[in-house]
Amino acid sequence: MLGFKVCKRKETVTREWVKKFAQLPVANLSDVMSRMTAGGAPLRPFYTGARMVGPAITVKARPGDNLMVHKALDIAEPGDVVVVDAGGDLTNAIIGELMVAHAAQRGLGGIVIFGAIRDSAEIQAGSFPVFAAGVTHRGPYKDGPGEVNVPIAINGMVIQPGDLICGDPDGLLSVPADLVGEVYTAASKKHEAETRQMENIKLGKNDRTWVDATLARLGCTIEL
Numbered sequence: 001m002l003g004f005k006v007c008k009r010k011e012t013v014t015r016e017w018v019k020k021f022a023q024l025p026v027a028n029l030s031d032v033m034s035r036m037t038a039g040g041a042p043l044r045p046f047y048t049g050a051r052m053v054g055p056a057i058t059v060k061a062r063p064g065d066n067l068m069v070h071k072a073l074d075i076a077e078p079g080d081v082v083v084v085d086a087g088g089d090l091t092n093a094i095i096g097e098l099m100v101a102h103a104a105q106r107g108l109g110g111i112v113i114f115g116a117i118r119d120s121a122e123i124q125a126g127s128f129p130v131f132a133a134g135v136t137h138r139g140p141y142k143d144g145p146g147e148v149n150v151p152i153a154i155n156g157m158v159i160q161p162g163d164l165i166c167g168d169p170d171g172l173l174s175v176p177a178d179l180v181g182e183v184y185t186a187a188s189k190k191h192e193a194e195t196r197q198m199e200n201i202k203l204g205k206n207d208r209t210w211v212d213a214t215l216a217r218l219g220c221t222i223e224l
Helices: 015-021 026-032 067-075 097-105 120-124 177-202 209-217
Strands: 004-006 052-061 081-085 093-095 110-117 130-135 146-148 152-154 157-159 164-168 171-175
Touching (some): 004 067, 015 164, 026 177, 052 110, 052 152, 081 152, 093 130, 097 120
Antiparallel strands (some): 152 157, 164 171
C-alpha cells in the first residue's frame, strides 16, 4: 500500500566508520560540511552520556502515531539509530520510557524523534541516546500509516536509510553514506587544529592578529 510499507535497507555505513566518528564533535562535522546540514535547533538531547553515532533506520510516521516506530525498533540491528520524521508535531508523544527500554535492551544506538516524547524525566536520567523536538504527556496512536527505510527530511536535512547519524549536546546531523570518508578526513583535521589552538590559548600564545586584519579588510572604522 502506498504510504504504508516496510522496506529493506539496501546499504549502510560500516561499524568502523561509526567508531571513528564517535571521536569527533558534531560542531567539527558541521563546519566541514559548510554548516549547511543540521536537524535544526528543536532537536535536543534527552539523555546524559556519550555521543550518539550510528547508521540510520528511517521512519516516516503519521504525526501522533507510532505503529511504524515499533516495527523499526524490532527490525533495527545493534548500533542502529532509529530516526523518525513525525512532522515535528508535538501534540502526541511518539515514544516513552518503555520503548526506550526496549531499544536499549536490543542494543540500538539511539532514537531521534522529530516530534514529541513523554516520560521525559525518566529518559533524561538515563544514558540511552534520545533526541526529540519536545515533550507532552499525551500518548500516541497505533494505527499507521507510515513507512520504514525510506528517504526522510527533518528541517531540510535529508536522511537516507544507512546514512550516518551523529549527535551530541550541540545537536544532530546526518552524514551521507557516500561522503563519510571525505567528511571524516576534513573533520579530523579541523579537530586537530582546534586541539592545538586550545593548547595555545591555555599557554597564552593564541594568535589574535586575524581580528584586526579582518576588520581592516572589511573597512571597519575603529576609534579607540
